[in-house]
Amino acid sequence: MSRLTQTLIPPAQRQPVEALDDALDLSYGDRVSKRTGFLIMLTLAGTIAIAGVLSDSTATVIGAMIIAPLGTPILGIALGIVTGHLSLVIRSILWVLSGLVIVVVLGLVFTVFVATPESLATNSQVVGRTSPSLMDLVAALATGFAGGFAMCRKDLSAVLPGVAIAISLVPPLGVVGVCAGQGLWGDAFGALILFLSNVVALVIAGTIVFTMGGYARDPSSSPVANRRRAYTVVTVLAVIIAVPLAANSVASVAIARWSVTIQQVAADWLHGDAGARIYNVDWSGLSATLAVTTDDGSVPPIDGLREALSTAIPSFVGVTVDVGQGVEHVVQ
Numbered sequence: 001m002s003r004l005t006q007t008l009i010p011p012a013q014r015q016p017v018e019a020l021d022d023a024l025d026l027s028y029g030d031r032v033s034k035r036t037g038f039l040i041m042l043t044l045a046g047t048i049a050i051a052g053v054l055s056d057s058t059a060t061v062i063g064a065m066i067i068a069p070l071g072t073p074i075l076g077i078a079l080g081i082v083t084g085h086l087s088l089v090i091r092s093i094l095w096v097l098s099g100l101v102i103v104v105v106l107g108l109v110f111t112v113f114v115a116t117p118e119s120l121a122t123n124s125q126v127v128g129r130t131s132p133s134l135m136d137l138v139a140a141l142a143t144g145f146a147g148g149f150a151m152c153r154k155d156l157s158a159v160l161p162g163v164a165i166a167i168s169l170v171p172p173l174g175v176v177g178v179c180a181g182q183g184l185w186g187d188a189f190g191a192l193i194l195f196l197s198n199v200v201a202l203v204i205a206g207t208i209v210f211t212m213g214g215y216a217r218d219p220s221s222s223p224v225a226n227r228r229r230a231y232t233v234v235t236v237l238a239v240i241i242a243v244p245l246a247a248n249s250v251a252s253v254a255i256a257r258w259s260v261t262i263q264q265v266a267a268d269w270l271h272g273d274a275g276a277r278i279y280n281v282d283w284s285g286l287s288a289t290l291a292v293t294t295d296d297g298s299v300p301p302i303d304g305l306r307e308a309l310s311t312a313i314p315s316f317v318g319v320t321v322d323v324g325q326g327v328e329h330v331v332q
Helices: 003-008 017-024 031-054 058-067 071-083 086-113 134-152 154-166 170-181 185-212 227-269 302-310
Strands: 277-284 287-293 318-324 327-330
Touching: 017 071, 017 134, 031 058, 031 086, 031 170, 058 170, 071 086, 071 134, 071 185, 086 170, 134 185, 134 227, 170 185, 185 227, 227 277, 227 287, 227 302, 302 318
Parallel strands: 287 318
Antiparallel strands: 277 287, 318 327
């Protein structure tokens, strides 16, 4: 190992690869106990997470994160990549997919407790997991580094419960099931992307940490294990997940800025009407709807607002002004 690696993971505190296999491979050692424990804890974690999501309880969702075992096979994927054991990678992927199916099905079952699809629109636990951004990837990467680092050192196993709290794995899957059961396919897809991005981030971070820990050169590793392959996998995974999340982040920032601009321009447009009220901007794709009210239900000429917006926001952004009582004016 390099001097930096020895500083981060002192030889006396370095976990042997057998210990990592025992911790991360559900087919290593007492496989029956490991697998039944995984399935039971995952089912309980999924139930707790979905109940917390539907009740909009952050504390309950955090409780589900603590006991959720999905991080085990995910880091198992990273260990398999680093040590060159394709069978470990495949087994771990299958366990992750099994966990995905279990929690999503639980979410579909729990949709009987959802009054209306509209009620999910104001649920902070749902809204916060349906539009992942680049910051979610950054947080997941940091969590993966912390988890992998703790796995490599004998003296840091106590921090693993805290690491589990930092990464959102089971709750997004619960949101996928609940939203899909209510026909909110866009929200379900967004939550699924959050889950997959967190999985990829954990694999990336775990691969880097295990490679730095020298496990690619361990005598028990496959002869084909090498750093170049591990880093190649990491790079490809990073590009696959970072590009769409970065695009979503840019789009979110742009929409937020356009919303503020539309409201400011509308405020100037209605400046002469003391009874005018401007409400939030609702978006559907690239079309914005601005709700306003006035004392007598009339508004100034739309041409003035249209001219002001033409130079304030891009022309491909559609804007409609909703005056209420079924009266709408298409601005651009």
